[in-house]
Amino acid sequence: MNLLVVDDNPTNRMLVSMLGEEQGWRCSEAENGADAIKMLRRDSVDVVLLDISMRGLSGEEICRQIKSDPALPKPRVVAYTAHVLPDEINSIMHAGFDGFLSKPFTEAQLLKAVLTGL
Numbered sequence: 373m374n375l376l377v378v379d380d381n382p383t384n385r386m387l388v389s390m391l392g393e394e395q396g397w398r399c400s401e402a403e404n405g406a407d408a409i410k411m412l413r414r415d416s417v418d419v420v421l422l423d424i425s426m427r428g429l430s431g432e433e434i435c436r437q438i439k440s441d442p443a444l445p446k447p448r449v450v451a452y453t454a455h456v457l458p459d460e461i462n463s464i465m466h467a468g469f470d471g472f473l474s475k476p477f478t479e480a481q482l483l484k485a486v487l488t489g490l
Contacts, residue, residue: 373397374416375486378408379423388421391479405429417447419486424453424464432467439468450485
C-alpha cells in the first residue's frame, strides 16, 4: 500500500505516516496541494489522505484536480478533517472524495478509512 498524506500540519503528517508505516505501508508526505500533485505525477500512490483546510488550495480543490485531470493517476482519495457538520461532510463528498475520516481519529478508524474509504 502506497499512501500519500497531504496536510499542512507537520505533526499530523508524521502521526499518520508513523501509523501507516507500522502497518507496512509506504508513506509519502506533502505539505500542500501543489506538492501533492507533483508527487502524484511521479510516484505510484494507492490512497491519498487529504486534509481539507490548508493554506493555498483546499483539500476539496485538490481532490477535484486529481479527479478531473486525465494525466493524473486515480488513487482513492480520502478526506480527513475536523469539519464534521452534515453540510460540511456533504460539500466535501460532493468534491469527489472516495471516503471520509474525521479528526481526531483512532488508529482503527484510520486503517478502515485508508483500506475501505469508510
